[in-house]
Amino acid sequence: MSDDALSRVVREEWGRLVALLLARYRRLDLVEEGLGDAVEAAARTWPTHGVPDNPAGWLNTAASRRVLDRLRAEAMRQRKVPLLVTEAERGQERAGPMADTGDLVEDDLLRLVLMCTHPALASEAASALSLRLVLGVSTYDVARLFLVPEPTMAARITRAKKKIVAAGIPFSMPTSAALPDRLDSVAQTAYLAFTAGYAPGSGADLLRADLAGEGVRLVRVVLAQRPTAPVLVALLALMLLQHSRRDARVGAEGELVLLADQDRSRWHPEEISEALGLLRSLGHIREMSAPALAYLLQARIAAEHATAATADDTRWDRIVGHYDTLLQVMPSPAAQVARAVAVAEDTGPQAGLSALEGVQMPGSHRPASVRAELLVRSGRVAEAEAAYVDAISQCRNETELAHLRGRLAALAPGLRPAEPTARGALAASGDGGQ
Amino acid sequence: MKRYLILIAYEPGGWDRASEEARATFFEQHAAFSAFVAEHGRESASAALDDTDTATTVRHVDGKVVVTDGPFAETAEMIGGYYEVELPDLDSAIAAAALLPPSYTLEIRPVIDVT
Numbered sequence: 001m002s003d004d005a006l007s008r009v010v011r012e013e014w015g016r017l018v019a020l021l022l023a024r025y026r027r028l029d030l031v032e033e034g035l036g037d038a039v040e041a042a043a044r045t046w047p048t049h050g051v052p053d054n055p056a057g058w059l060n061t062a063a064s065r066r067v068l069d070r071l072r073a074e075a076m077r078q079r080k081v082p083l084l085v086t087e088a089e090r091g092q093e094r095a096g097p098m099a100d101t102g103d104l105v106e107d108d109l110l111r112l113v114l115m116c117t118h119p120a121l122a123s124e125a126a127s128a129l130s131l132r133l134v135l136g137v138s139t140y141d142v143a144r145l146f147l148v149p150e151p152t153m154a155a156r157i158t159r160a161k162k163k164i165v166a167a168g169i170p171f172s173m174p175t176s177a178a179l180p181d182r183l184d185s186v187a188q189t190a191y192l193a194f195t196a197g198y199a200p201g202s203g204a205d206l207l208r209a210d211l212a213g214e215g216v217r218l219v220r221v222v223l224a225q226r227p228t229a230p231v232l233v234a235l236l237a238l239m240l241l242q243h244s245r246r247d248a249r250v251g252a253e254g255e256l257v258l259l260a261d262q263d264r265s266r267w268h269p270e271e272i273s274e275a276l277g278l279l280r281s282l283g284h285i286r287e288m289s290a291p292a293l294a295y296l297l298q299a300r301i302a303a304e305h306a307t308a309a310t311a312d313d314t315r316w317d318r319i320v321g322h323y324d325t326l327l328q329v330m331p332s333p334a335a336q337v338a339r340a341v342a343v344a345e346d347t348g349p350q351a352g353l354s355a356l357e358g359v360q361m362p363g364s365h366r367p368a369s370v371r372a373e374l375l376v377r378s379g380r381v382a383e384a385e386a387a388y389v390d391a392i393s394q395c396r397n398e399t400e401l402a403h404l405r406g407r408l409a410a411l412a413p414g415l416r417p418a419e420p421t422a423r424g425a426l427a428a429s430g431d432g433g434q
Numbered sequence: 435m436k437r438y439l440i441l442i443a444y445e446p447g448g449w450d451r452a453s454e455e456a457r458a459t460f461f462e463q464h465a466a467f468s469a470f471v472a473e474h475g476r477e478s479a480s481a482a483l484d485d486t487d488t489a490t491t492v493r494h495v496d497g498k499v500v501v502t503d504g505p506f507a508e509t510a511e512m513i514g515g516y517y518e519v520e521l522p523d524l525d526s527a528i529a530a531a532a533l534l535p536p537s538y539t540l541e542i543r544p545v546i547d548v549t
Contacts, residue, residue: 085436085523120524167544168436170523178525 006042009055014136015221017060019108021067022171026084028161030067032133038062085170109134110225111171113218114182117189118169125160126185127193131214132157134221145211146196183226184291187235190218191295194239209246216243231292233278238295240275241302244268256399260311272306279303294330297322316346333361337370349377365395369404376411385411435475435520437545438527443511444538446485460535467517467533474530475521482515511539518545 014035021031038059052058116130128146131137137145143153163169174182194215197208216239223232248262279299288296301322308314323339336359344352352374361367372387388408395401452460471477491502521527524542531540 118524120528167542168438168523168527170525172523172525174525 003043003047005051005055006039006046009059010039010136013056013059015112015134016109017056017063018133018136019112020060021063022084022112023086023108024064025067025071026086026171027067027071028084028165030070031063034063034066034070035059037066082165084165085168086172107173107225110222111173113186113222113225114174115164115169115171117182117186118164119185120167120169121160121163123189123192125156126189127196128153128157129160130189130218131193135214135217137214145208145214180229180231180289183222183229183231184289186222187219187231187291187295190215190222191235191239193218194243198242209243212239212243212246215239230282230288231295233282234288234292234295234299237275237278237282238299238302240271240278241299241306244271244275244306256403259305264310267306275299275306276303290329294326297326297329301326314345316342320346333359333364334366337361337366340374341370344374344377349374353378363394365391365393365400365404368394369400372404372407376407381411435522436524436527437478437518437520437547438524439543439545440517440519440527440531440534441513441541441543442515442517442534442538443541444514446512448537463533463535467530470530470533471517471519471521474526475519477517477519479518480516483513486512 017035018031021035022028025031041062042055042059046052113130113134116133117126121129124146128142131142131145132139139154139157140150142157143150146153148156173179192215194212197210197212197215216236219232219236219239223229223236226232244267245259245262247268248264248266249257251257279296282296301319304315304319304322319342320339323335323342326335327339337356340352340355340359343355353371356367356371356374359367368387368391372384372391375381375384375387385408388404388411392401392404392408395404449457449460468477486504489504491504493500493502519527519530521530527542531542534540
């Protein structure tokens with residue numbers, strides 16, 4: 001029982017505790033270490049002495065004591081230590097001691113998130129650091145989730161923490177004018193962790209769904225602090241819609257199951273309906289940053305898929321409309337390719353091929369593979385063969401390579417692939433993901 | 435307060451090609467930077483540097499000092515000047531640097547206190 005209580009309080013309160021201790025002691029290294037020691041002590045004593053009435057308070061007190069011990073020991077040695085830049089420090093320098101109003105705790109957590117996702121940190125490092133400091137995921141688990149050796153991840157996190165202190169990345173609230181931009185960085189960091197969870201074909205799928213889940217949790221934590229920030233609402237909707245399909249994405253052999261072929265009864269309806277609610281709460285497009293708008297449009301595309309009873313019921317006309325807007329807000333070759341797929345589903349392969357013309361996506365097999373599928377559907381088998389060869393030469397992903405080779409082999413004379421497979425292969429790109 | 439060196443890199447020849455009007459805007463942008471720094475911290479040193487074709491590079495090779503002509507890195511942009519400032523944190527250093535002419539690329543480096 002006490003194990004459950006401890007893991008729950010670590011899961012739910014870690015970020016808040018880190019933020020609280022940082023605001024007080026301004027020492028990133030000591031705070032994390034002190035909290036780690038406190039959790040260890042809890043694991044030792046709670047099973048025999050029972051779970052305290054206020055587990056988070058217990059951890060806070062134990063960690064504080066530990067940090068103070070260390071600070072005293074350091075003071076004895078008179079070591080000079082770099083401190084985190086906090087508003088309290090800045091306030092003291094200018095206007096003497098700040099009054100503790102006692103209601104800063106919620107903002108402390110947001111400050112911690114803003115510090116971890118500062119644009120001056122490399123975005124993978126920021127994602128890893130957020131999982132560690134805000135969500136309390138252990139370095140071992142962060143390494144596992146990002147598929148790198150633990151020492152590599154430990155070094156990456158250490159470097160990020162060092163940069164925060166050395167470069168003076170503040171633990172403070174930006175001005176209200178700058179906050180929306182910073183929330184965009186928070187969203188980008190969380191979405192990076194999330195999409196890393198769905199990078200196709202790299203590693204064990206279960207672990208990766210865990211990482212996507214942590215990305216969702218990170219957005220929920222920040223959204224709790226700023227419940228009406230459009231970028232966070234739109235992003236959470238997008239993530240939930242994509243995440244709701246996790247169980248249907250992988251087949252019995254561990255192979256990727258494309259959107260049109262997925263068993264829709266295995267999608268998570270409660271997540272879909274939460275996402276649709278979030279989209280409704282956003283209402284019409286008001287003042288939104290470009291990233292917020294891009295998440296919103298991708299979420300609306302995903303929502304069209306999520307609300308279609310079967311793949312055949314998909315409203316491709318609406319999806320094409322969303323892609324048209326998306327390309328105005330945030331043009332990208334990936335979105336152009338996805339739009340071409342939607343156009344093909346809506347008005348036929350010829351229109352899709354026209355939409356694909358002139359799309360350049362260096363280093364990606366995606367345009368060639370979509371083109372190949374559309375050529376097959378148009379009955380232009382010889383050209384399709386050439387396009388498959390082109391796609392195969394550019395593809396670096398084993399799962400997709402196997403798929404493309406299979407499609408090419410199926411093109412043998414008189415063996416045109418059956419329509420449902422061709423359609424499924426194509427519709428995967430219409431998913432509205434990236 | 436933290437000390438930062440803000441290194442200014444830009445495309446060579448930009449200044450020579452600039453019109454009188456564009457040059458006046460450059461001066462205004464530097465003035466805006468200095469005003470921001472004065473309000474939030476302190477400017478301790480600044481300078482513009484001569485072109486990279488006047489640069490001399492000194493390095494140690496096999497225990498001997500080797501002096502060569504030219505800058506140390508082959509890049510399209512070159513370091514053209516710097517500011518040394520004291521500001522509360524990186525966000526204020528970024529805010530100050532953002533006031534400088536937009537054609538610059540700026541590198542902000544914390545200065546290490548070795549004493």
